[in-house]
Amino acid sequence: MVLATGTLLATLGVAARASRVQTGPGRSCGAPARAAEPDGRYRLVMRDRYLLLIALLVVLLNWINSTGEFILAISCSAMPSRAWRRAAACSTAGALITAFYGNFHYWVTLVGLAIQLLLVARIYRHVGVRGALLIHPAIVAIGYGLMTLAPLLAASCRSSR
Numbered sequence: 001m002v003l004a005t006g007t008l009l010a011t012l013g014v015a016a017r018a019s020r021v022q023t024g025p026g027r028s029c030g031a032p033a034r035a036a037e038p039d040g041r042y043r044l045v046m047r048d049r050y051l052l053l054i055a056l057l058v059v060l061l062n063w064i065n066s067t068g069e070f071i072l073a074i075s076c077s078a079m080p081s082r083a084w085r086r087a088a089a090c091s092t093a094g095a096l097i098t099a100f101y102g103n104f105h106y107w108v109t110l111v112g113l114a115i116q117l118l119l120v121a122r123i124y125r126h127v128g129v130r131g132a133l134l135i136h137p138a139i140v141a142i143g144y145g146l147m148t149l150a151p152l153l154a155a156s157c158r159s160s161r
Contacts, residue, residue, distance in 0.1 A: 054133070057133055057134075057137065060137055061136065061137045061140065064137055064140050064141050064144065065140055067144065068140060068143070068144030068147070071144060071147060071148055072104075072144075072147065075147065075150075075151075076097050076100055076101070077097075120132075123135060
């Protein structure tokens with residue numbers, strides 16, 4: 001936590017220093033920035049097709065992620081039977097759910113870090129920004145879709161024995 005805090009503070013210092021640097025002739029030092037009118041932001045997004053598609057993509061990603069988290073929570077609440085608690089060596093259902101979420105988020109963070117370190121540059125190089133924007137929602141949708149189908153797949157495996 002101390003290392004993460006130090007990194008964030010260093011980033012804050014770099015950002016503050018960068019904001020003081022004048023970049024290009026279009027920026028004047030003495031003129032205050034004009035406050036944007038409230039509806040101007042929405043008009044800007046509605047006028048620019050690229051910004052509108054990014055806004056729709058963000059809404060889609062949040063919708064997929066919220067639905068997936070709901071499915072995961074339902075699955076977790078159905079999980080803590082006595083057999084699961086014995087197998088996981090947890091005494092209560094709350095301890096089992098806590099252990100599951102800790103393990104789940106550990107692996108999500110580790111895989112996310114590996115993807116960022118090893119794949120992001122290659123993805124941008126091969127499919128560009130437009131294609132890269134579609135990869136995350138696709139991965140999330142596939143992951144949560146498989147999680148939704150897992151009970152059906154498990155039932156079909158048990159019935160085939």
